[in-house]
Amino acid sequence: MKEKTLVADIDRAFYDFRYDEDEKNFLESGITPEIIREISAEKGDPEWMTEFRLHSLDVYNRLKMPQWGPDISGLDMDRIVAYIRPQKRMQSDWNSVPDDIKETFEKLGIPQAERESLAGVGAQYDSELVYHNVRREVAESGVVYTDLESAMHDERYAELIRSHFMKLVPPTDHKFAALHGAVWSGGSFVYVPAGVHLEIPLQSYFRLNAKGAGQFEHTLIIVEENAYLHFIEGCSAPKYYEASLHAGCVELYVGKNATLRYSTIENWSKNMYNLNTKRAAVEEGGKVEWVSGSFGSHVSYLYPMSILNGRGARAEFTGITFAGEGQNLDTGAKIVHNAPETSSYMNTRSISKSGGISTFRSSVVISENAVGSKSAVSCESLMLDSVSRSDTIPSMVIKTDKADVGHEARIGRISDEAVFYLMSRGLDENSAKALIVSGFAENVSKELPLEYAAEMNNLINIEMKGSIG
Amino acid sequence: MSKLNILPLPTFNRLGVNFTERDTAFETETISVPEGSERQIIQFRETDCETSVTVGKGARLNLVQVFTGRCASVLKTTVADNAQFGLIQLYLGGDNVSEIITELSGYRSGFTAEIGYDLGYGDVLDLNLVADHYGRRSTSEITADGILRANAQKTFKGTIDFKNGSSGAKGSEKEDVILLNESVVNRTVPVILCAEEDVEGSHGATIGRIDEQHIYYMRSRGIPEEQIYEMITRARLERIIKKTGDKDTQKRIYSILGWGDDDE
Numbered sequence: 001m002k003e004k005t006l007v008a009d010i011d012r013a014f015y016d017f018r019y020d021e022d023e024k025n026f027l028e029s030g031i032t033p034e035i036i037r038e039i040s041a042e043k044g045d046p047e048w049m050t051e052f053r054l055h056s057l058d059v060y061n062r063l064k065m066p067q068w069g070p071d072i073s074g075l076d077m078d079r080i081v082a083y084i085r086p087q088k089r090m091q092s093d094w095n096s097v098p099d100d101i102k103e104t105f106e107k108l109g110i111p112q113a114e115r116e117s118l119a120g121v122g123a124q125y126d127s128e129l130v131y132h133n134v135r136r137e138v139a140e141s142g143v144v145y146t147d148l149e150s151a152m153h154d155e156r157y158a159e160l161i162r163s164h165f166m167k168l169v170p171p172t173d174h175k176f177a178a179l180h181g182a183v184w185s186g187g188s189f190v191y192v193p194a195g196v197h198l199e200i201p202l203q204s205y206f207r208l209n210a211k212g213a214g215q216f217e218h219t220l221i222i223v224e225e226n227a228y229l230h231f232i233e234g235c236s237a238p239k240y241y242e243a244s245l246h247a248g249c250v251e252l253y254v255g256k257n258a259t260l261r262y263s264t265i266e267n268w269s270k271n272m273y274n275l276n277t278k279r280a281a282v283e284e285g286g287k288v289e290w291v292s293g294s295f296g297s298h299v300s301y302l303y304p305m306s307i308l309n310g311r312g313a314r315a316e317f318t319g320i321t322f323a324g325e326g327q328n329l330d331t332g333a334k335i336v337h338n339a340p341e342t343s344s345y346m347n348t349r350s351i352s353k354s355g356g357i358s359t360f361r362s363s364v365v366i367s368e369n370a371v372g373s374k375s376a377v378s379c380e381s382l383m384l385d386s387v388s389r390s391d392t393i394p395s396m397v398i399k400t401d402k403a404d405v406g407h408e409a410r411i412g413r414i415s416d417e418a419v420f421y422l423m424s425r426g427l428d429e430n431s432a433k434a435l436i437v438s439g440f441a442e443n444v445s446k447e448l449p450l451e452y453a454a455e456m457n458n459l460i461n462i463e464m465k466g467s468i469g
Numbered sequence: 470m471s472k473l474n475i476l477p478l479p480t481f482n483r484l485g486v487n488f489t490e491r492d493t494a495f496e497t498e499t500i501s502v503p504e505g506s507e508r509q510i511i512q513f514r515e516t517d518c519e520t521s522v523t524v525g526k527g528a529r530l531n532l533v534q535v536f537t538g539r540c541a542s543v544l545k546t547t548v549a550d551n552a553q554f555g556l557i558q559l560y561l562g563g564d565n566v567s568e569i570i571t572e573l574s575g576y577r578s579g580f581t582a583e584i585g586y587d588l589g590y591g592d593v594l595d596l597n598l599v600a601d602h603y604g605r606r607s608t609s610e611i612t613a614d615g616i617l618r619a620n621a622q623k624t625f626k627g628t629i630d631f632k633n634g635s636s637g638a639k640g641s642e643k644e645d646v647i648l649l650n651e652s653v654v655n656r657t658v659p660v661i662l663c664a665e666e667d668v669e670g671s672h673g674a675t676i677g678r679i680d681e682q683h684i685y686y687m688r689s690r691g692i693p694e695e696q697i698y699e700m701i702t703r704a705r706l707e708r709i710i711k712k713t714g715d716k717d718t719q720k721r722i723y724s725i726l727g728w729g730d731d732d733e
Contacts, residue, residue: 068479068487363481368651386633386666393480396676398655401648404677411663411670
């Protein structure tokens with residue numbers, strides 16, 4: 001009997017190392033006003049932020065759990081630790097970072113990446129940033145890259161933070177946005193002044209090491225007129241048998257004729273509920289480019305949203321999702337065309353195997369004033385067996401006659417004809433199938449810097465064996 | 470108020486597409502097409518109706534439904550082995566909520582749906598079409614062509630659902646919408662649900678204006694712009710109307726549309 005051709009699950013062993021933590025640094029689990037006040041005191045919040053947190057908690061308690069996506073009934077908020085005190089304050093000298101944390105990020109290759117290909121690095125371990133550094137020449141160009149808390153306490157940026165923080169994603173947006181508003185901790189603040197083109201990327205890496213904890217980092221990026229930034233976000237966690245929660249928030253402000261590329265390789269462990277919110281507002285002639293690889297977590301709700309507010313603003317979303325055993329990954333994007341002559345393009349791929357569920361969900365809204373706007377959506381799904389699921393739920397709402405919207409989607413398995421063609425050119429069957437799956441994922445890998453594309457390929461780790469079943 | 474047109478998998482609440490609320494007073498109707506037989510049924514619908522249809526093994530049913538008023542319609546069909554169900558629906562104005570659930574339970578069962586609509590001032594159409602593929606090598610082909618004028622509002626939710634075990638099944642869905650007024654609202658939700666590896670599914674949608682090159686070509690031949698719009702939109706509907714294959718039905722539809730006898 002022939003053996004079925006197999007594409008291996010993502011090999012996460014590389015990310016599964018962990019260190020024991022001193023539980024006296026853990027705040028009590030659950031989400032209560034007392035815990036919120038304690039977090040606020042630990043962080044030395046200004047008064048407005050304490051009030052903001054308590055208001056968000058009130059909103060959180062009023063809002064219902066989402067009823068339209070994957071099941072999250074396994075997430076018991078009373079058992080989630082919202083904040084873990086850091087062992088040490090944030091450092092800008094790598095040698096001053098505590099040894100176990102330093103070893104964690106060295107295993108993940110972060111210091112090496114900083115030396116070789118990045119303009120600046122931020123590293124968050126559990127609830128707080130442990131390291132932040134930016135190259136001198138980048139800082140001298142006026143670029144600010146620091147942790148959000150430091151920026152909030154710095155009188156040069158305090159007002160900027162206050163006027164932008166959770167204005168794009170208000171706590172009333174949904175229950176986990178409200179939760180984020182109440183318990184947020186860590187994350188990065190980036191400010192790129194007008195006309196500055198940052199040729200090499202900045203990267204923040206988020207590592208959740210603790211068991212049964214939540215990570216709630218907030219990333220706030222402001223790219224001024226005619227500026228350019230590529231920001232890379234990476235995240236991982238070791239696997240536990242208890243649920244963990246990631247409810248971060250990303251707010252991006254893209255100025256007139258500016259461009260911001262935001263790349264994410266997400267590889268949370270399979271006990272993670274990834275309920276993250278990302279949103280960008282783009283001004284006249286500006287452009288936001290999302291590149292997103294979703295490989296990890298038990299359940300994901302992730303739909304980066306672009307609001308095109310200025311004439312001629314543009315958005316591109318390129319994404320890949322790989323759902324394996326025990327994973328229910330609900331991913332996609334949302335685009336709101338809110339000004340004339342705006343354009344958007346969405347291009348996604350999803351792969352399901354070993355009982356994994358992959359759902360592509362999107363919305364394109366063309367509002368009344370978005371005359372002359374264009375949008376195109378393309379999504380393709382690959383099913384690698386019949387115990388998995390792959391669903392596609394796009395939606396388009398158009399409120400003007402002067403717009404052009406196109407959508408196409410395909411779902412299926414690896415084509416026998418394509419395998420046959422490649423085999424007729426001398427490839428063996430396993431290599432042919434591997435090549436087809438690699439090609440299927442290429443839309444994302446070709447958009448990433450080389451070293452991150454290599455990491456993504458490592459994540460997919462395609463192994464072919466046997467012959468066609 | 471009853472909840473109608475419930476999307477098989479709900480999506481973002483803010484889009485307002487997960488279900489429709491409507492006061493309804495359904496009459497019920499049953500249509501059964503026996504094994505190996507062939508039937509054509511033509512209905513002009515003006516009242517709320519829930520219709521249950523079974524198409525027996527090897528049978529063929531062509532059902533034509535024309536909606537012109539304020540109507541809620543539910544059409545539930547089961548298609549057996551080697552049977553074919555062809556559906557043509559035309560919405561020519563009014564305020565309609567329509568649900569079409571077709572269960573392709575048989576081996577090589579087939580479903581084709583041709584939906585046409587021409588909606589103008591105050592018209593509303595909320596349409597939910599689901600093709601459930603259970604049978605191996607079952608097929609579905611759904612096309613919707615329509616024109617929205619004035620302040621018309623239309624929601625089209627089309628789902629192809631490949632159930633586990635429907636190996637070899639194929640489904641495709643295509644919607645083409647022309648928008649002719651700045652006050653129209655169009656909602657399109659083309660869904661594919663898939664729990665089977667060996668299937669092929671696709672959907673596509675194009676929504677927007679008439680191609681400017683087409684307009685330029687015809688204007689260069691002396692045709693006024695208003696007439697160009699009428700010609701193009703009429704050509705779209707006529708393609709579907711001709712498929713009814715019945716002269717009297719076509720005449721009646723032309724009359725509703727105010728097209729006159731020369732349009733036969």
